[in-house]
Every structure is written in C-alpha cells, then in structure tokens.
C-alpha cells in the first residue's frame with residue numbers, strides 16, 4: 001500500500017472525493033467512527049475513484065483536510081486511542097517515539113501500569129523492574145515460595161502435603177511465572 005503521499009497531493013482531492021470521504025464518517029460529540037474499509041483497525045480510503053491504487057489512512061487524511069499538512073517525519077497519534085476514529089480534535093502530529101510510548105502496545109501498558117494483575121500497588125517497596133517491565137514484588141515472592149516448595153525443598157509424601165497447603169494459600173495468587181525467576 002502506498003501511503004507516501006504529500007499534503008499537496010491530498011489537496012488535489014476533488015470536492016466530490018472529499019464529500020465521499022466524509023460520507024464514510026459517523027460524527028458525534030466523541031469519536032468520529034470510520035464506517036468503510038479498515039486495515040488493522042485504521043480506516044483506509046482511496047484517494048481517487050474506486051480501485052485507484054493510492055490508499056491513504058483515513059485518520060491521516062482527516063488530519064490533512066481539517067488541520068493541515070502533516071509535518072515531515074511526524075505520525076498522527078490518536079489521543080483517544082481509538083484507531084478507527086477520524087475526529088481531527090482527537091488527532092495530534094507527534095514523533096514516532098512519542099506515538100510508541102503513548103500507544104497501546106504491551107510496552108506502554110506496562111509503563112503506565114500502576115497495579116499488578118492481582119491489584120497490588122506497583123510502587124515503592126513493592127516495585128521492581130525486570131527486563132524493562134514493572135513487576136510486583138508481592139507476587140514475585142509468592143511465586144518464589146511456590147517454586148521453592150515445589151522444586152527445591154526436597155520431595156516425598158510429607159513434602160507433597162506441604163505443597164498442597166502452599167497451593168491452597170496461593171490459590172488467590174497464582175501467577176507464578178518460573179521463566180523469570182530472579
């Protein structure tokens with residue numbers, strides 16, 4: 001797909017084509033939802049009549065039409081995080097790095113995370129960082145305890161009983177990921 005289109009080419013859109021573009025948009029007080037074809041959740045639009053080869057992402061086109069040319073090297077970020085939205089007031093031109101940090105990628109969710117999946121606060125003494133991920137020390141200790149009970153602390157019938165108790169204790173807290181033991 002060719003998206004290497006400059007702003008001046010976008011401005012060459014015929015009024016009819018621009019009307020067609022907006023006919024695919026359902027406006028509202030919030031997000032303006034793209035109603036036509038999408039690609040990975042992003043709206044897409046043929047610049048020319050149907051079946052012309054040049055396709056443009058709908059939100060980028062909306063930005064160009066309503067705000068102006070996208071500065072060289074910048075990406076259009078959805079402030080609303082809704083990729084199907086073309087509301088120009090929800091769109092901002094940012095650098096790729098900012099967009100990546102803001103995005104809903106696993107890395108950024110992790111960066112924004114304030115609590116672990118069990119609801120423990122990821123802060124102060126309960127926070128540690130492992131491979132650039134914010135981790136919960138309470139859960140880590142529980143996982144370590146389970147791991148120790150299961151693999152390190154010997155074996156046999158007595159041990160299995162103790163392991164059963166440990167499993168019960170840990171029943172509300174079972175995210176043991178032994179692959180990342182400290």
Ligand SMILES: [Zn+2]
Nearest residue numbers: 031080085090
């Ligand atoms: Zn929106």
Ligand SMILES: [Zn+2]
Nearest residue numbers: 116120136139
């Ligand atoms: Zn936790």
